[in-house]
Amino acid sequence: MAETEKLTNNTADTICAISTPHGTGGIAVARICGPDALRLTDSIWKGCSLASAQSHSAHLGTILDSNGMPLDQGVATVFRAPRSYTGEDTVELSVHGSIWIQRELLTSLCNAGCRLAEPGEFTRRAFMNGRLDLTEAEAVADMIASSSRAAHRVAINHLRGGFSKRLDDLRDQLLQLASLVELELDFSEEEVEFASRTQLRQLATELHAELTRLCRSFRTGAAIKQGIPVAIIGATNAGKSSLLNALVGDQRAIVSDIHGTTRDIVEDSAEIGDYLFRFLDTAGLRHTEDTIEQIGIERSRDAARRARIIMLVCDSTALPDAQALEIASECSDAHIILVANKCDLTESAAPGLSDAAIRLGATQVKISAKTGSGIEQLRQLLVEAVDSETSSDAELLVTNARQAQALSDAADSTSRVINGLESGLSGDFIAQDIRQTIHALNEVSGTITTPDILQNIFTRFCIGK
Ligand SMILES: Nc1nc2c(ncn2[C@@H]2O[C@H](COP(=O)(O)OP(=O)(O)O)[C@@H](O)[C@H]2O)c(=O)[nH]1
Ligand SMILES: [Mg+2]
Incomplete structure (x- = not known):
């Protein structure tokens, strides 16, 4: 997909967008992010040098239009890599919120060498730079869209890593299960049993119950969101x-x-x-x-x-x-x-x-x-x-169809693990199904992903986020 390639290959660009809603407001905020963010903003800025400013500092100065004429007086806030939302150098420029000033500011930034950001490109960069996993990135979109206390509560719990942590726990348990089955395989000729199959089955059954519960929670999670x-x-x-x-x-x-x-x-x-x-x-x-x-x-x-x-x-x-x-x-x-x-x-x-x-x-x-x-x-x-x-664990509701599908795949392969353990299937096959379950969980958190999936997720974001 040409569009995807364009999106994935352009992380060297410095991007800009207005992050506040379209229209006239008291203040509008433009975000500039990427390797050249500080230098490019300096070129349309009269005030102290942003390139030599400390991270997390705010400065008053004059913003220049494409002809080098004063456009507005505003505040530049500097966030240096890696301590920014995206993990890259970022400047947030607060200007007076006239539509005309906003448009001129973007033109001036583009003339200086920035490119207009795609929808969700800031969050996509945050994901690519390991600042967020995919469930957290999706929670950012849910936060922006939340229209009730319950929807907000679910989103903020996901954003703060509640769901990611549960996925990590499940993955750890699966790795433990896999290592026990694989140990059994390594020593199969000596007939050593490191864990009884009953114990393994119990572990797998618990995992299956939790995965099934998470899949089921999607109906409620989606209803709360929408x-x-x-x-x-x-x-x-x-x-x-x-x-x-x-x-x-x-x-x-x-x-x-x-x-x-x-x-x-x-x-x-x-x-x-x-x-x-x-x-x-x-x-x-x-x-x-x-x-x-x-x-x-x-x-x-x-x-x-x-x-x-x-x-x-x-x-x-x-x-x-x-x-x-x-x-x-x-x-x-x-x-x-x-x-x-x-x-x-x-x-x-x-x-x-x-x-x-x-x-x-x-x-x-x-x-x-x-x-x-x-x-x-x-x-x-x-x-x-x-x-x-x-019930009490609203933070663990799945609210997103992509996550629900991957969790359902994980539940399916776990039930194959249980069947395998019950029918005395060889450890090789059981280990294979365990690996598939881990793969499905990695898809949920975005450890494994494809450009198409990312494209699909981030193009639904607003511009400027
Ligand atoms: N007395 C009384 N009349 C009602 C009440 N609720 C609806 N109505 C009347 O019942 C009729 C039908 O109401 P409507 O809401 O259009 O019913 P629908 O066909 O079920 O949508 C109208 O004349 C209403 O004024 C109620 O609680 N008490
Ligand atoms: Mg009626």
């Missing part, structure tokens, strides 16, 4: 759209007493507790000859299948809807909350609701979307549903 999908399903006129509006605090969906008002999915999100929830209000379930409404109902089923949480909304004054119960019962993976709505109209819920909740293993809550009664309790139930999945 917003937890919650499908609102139920019969027409049960009050689904009213509930969406009550939860997001806005008249987001049309509410009316005409059956079949909501036909397509209406989506909106709200932060509740530490989490971001993505609510999907769906077309009400009923028998209909209307083709468009039928398509809407099919979409409701789809939304339910993809959701982590299903809010099954029932009208407390009517019998529970059979189709809604059937859809909810098909989604065994999801957490189900049976919402008995319109409690303002009746003292007791319709018969059958509690039985239905028990059959579905659902939590039940009485609310009125109209008066707001019970909504706070429902919000609490939503948070508890996610809390129960994340």
Whole structure:
């Protein structure tokens, strides 16, 4: 891939980018990084010499445009290799945040010999220079994208090396397993057994359990990162759209007493507790000859299948809807909350609701979307549903499909190790599977990687990071 070659062969370049968001602001920060960062910045700078400045020092000076005329007064902060984010000489120039000044500054830097940075190129250099492993680099992108306390908490734990450390522990255990199997091989003719196969199997089983747990955590990890999908399903006129509006605090969906008002999915999100929830209000379930409404109902089923949480909304004054119960019962993976709505109209819920909740293993809550009664309790139930999945080790949730895939490969080869140990397979083959597991873990942390993988990861970053 030509693009990849271009990216991997250009570490000798000095690169520059605006790291602050595009637009006008009080201050904008340009980052200049690479072997010539100090000298090139000096050439557009009137003030003390940055090339002779100490690392981690800030200096006030005048920045010059491409014609050598004063462009702005600003602050240059110097970070010398290897004590910088990327591990290379870096200058951060803070200027006044006019779009025009930012553009002129980049032109001036490029005329002086810098090249514009690609998306994620600073972080890519940090990875290449061993400042971050791949899970930490990916956590940088997650930090920038985090939109809830929980997403931020997972990202910062990964960034501080929590996940990398767990991978190192797993790798150490695998190396121990490999060395025991290989020792057994070396001395096989003397019939020396350094570890019983039962012990080896126990070690492999523990590893497999941990790898499987990490793979499984991806569903929750991804949901926390992107917003937890919650499908609102139920019969027409049960009050689904009213509930969406009550939860997001806005008249987001049309509410009316005409059956079949909501036909397509209406989506909106709200932060509740530490989490971001993505609510999907769906077309009400009923028998209909209307083709468009039928398509809407099919979409409701789809939304339910993809959701982590299903809010099954029932009208407390009517019998529970059979189709809604059937859809909810098909989604065994999801957490189900049976919402008995319109409690303002009746003292007791319709018969059958509690039985239905028990059959579905659902939590039940009485609310009125109209008066707001019970909504706070429902919000609490939503948070508890996610809390129960994340338990105490939120820092070890996998949030990224690439990592989940490599961990699943590692779990597969570990289960081959277990089978091999159980069936008395020769140590050579077992050692081979152990090495494959280590290889898969090395892929997660980026010890082994290909230009394509790196390209894929870093091009999704912002420019300037
Ligand atoms: N009394 C009462 N009426 C409600 C409540 N929730 C919704 N409604 C009414 O029920 C009708 C249908 O509501 P809507 O939210 O459009 O239901 P959907 O078809 O399930 O989306 C509307 O006339 C709402 O005003 C509630 O808690 N109490
Ligand atoms: Mg509706």
